[in-house]
Amino acid sequence: MVSEPAGELTARRVASARLALDPLRLEDADELAVLLDDLSLHRFIGGNPATPEELRARLERQLRGRSPDGKDVWLNWVVRERRTGQIVGTTQATIRLEQTPRIAALAWVVGSAHQGQGMATEAAGLMASWLRRQGIVRLRAHIHPRHNSSMAIAAAIGLKPTNTTVCGERRWESEPTA
16 A cells, blocks of 8 residues: 655545545535535534635635645545536545644535435545545544434444544544554
8 A cells, every 4th residue: 555645645536336526626616605505504513604705715725735824734525426427515634744643534514405315424435445545544523412414424434432522522533543
């Protein structure tokens, strides 16, 4: 297995028979704006859907691939249904460069119309497998304690709940890989 140093990681296409994780592009903004303009997606994270202008500005920041202080690598993908090419969600991983061993903080969103079909679990699993192949030894997610579907996704990709709570969300983590 060949691993890239985490500081040089960039999102690459990852695919299964049904889904593809494609690196985020600014050209995805309009389709994402429609998909993410849904109050129900904010039930557990709070806030409101971004306006198209706010979303485009956020995507521009994410596409830099690094936090403003340079300490975090940001990997962002759109989740596409391969049969139609339609964007059904997003996945992301943040890797703190100063941490050793390398830990990736994960997040996933699947549009309401596509939920209940296993797409979020499949997309998160594709991302998790790819990150592990890149030498990331531990995966982490912070999940609202009533967000049952996200807890089920975390468990399906090998994360377990911890006793740590951050901003009202429970930390889920994988066992470190060798």
